[in-house]
Amino acid sequence: MIKLRNYEIAVIIKSELNDEQRSSLKDVIQDWVVSSGGEVVLLDEIGKRKLAYPIEKQREGYYVFWYVKMSTAGPAEVERQLSIHEDILRYMIIRSESPVSVSSSQENDSDTDVSESDSPEDSDSSDQPDIEKIVDELMEKEEKEEMEGSK
């Protein structure tokens, strides 16, 4: 029984490559994953993007992310292969708790907004029904008390 874990592989490919070279390189990387006993759950691409700082004198990179299930021996093998290849500027393999689909990650984006303008509105919207309930209850109590007092 081999224990499978969820990993996330992030790769920056040189932006100079044309589409054919890039797709072939992606196939090669997927082959490494499959040959080391893993399976690709999801492929996510951001595409061409400016780098925050130059890597190997490159100012642009092509971002590709794989969400992968692999055995515990897999990442070391894939990492070794990634480090050798010349057209890969950067790579990173991290453990992810669960495979995240693109749609759910976008939902998480909206959830994790912590802007100061948004958060009070959220808290207000959650508080409003409670306050209304409490006010209603108080009103009812007061009415009952008044009725009892009048009697």
Add this chain to the structure above:
Amino acid sequence: MAYYKRRNQSFRKKNVVCQFCVNKVYNIDYKNLEVLVRQIGPDGKINPRRRTGTCARHQRMVAVAIKRARHMAMLAFDRGTWL
């Protein structure tokens, strides 16, 4: 008087409550730059907890996420020149 007031304000917490706890965030993704950009200063350094009010647990997650984003050239190591 005014001097002391201003000095105290500079060390004051902006948010008393951790905004990640308020929004019930359980994991912070390093690709989610909208959130991470708010946690770094103009020079690209990670904001301290005393400024953002983030709780210790979420501050740890933020720090890891920012360091991962820096490695993947999504955030700059200095000067805050993210694009």
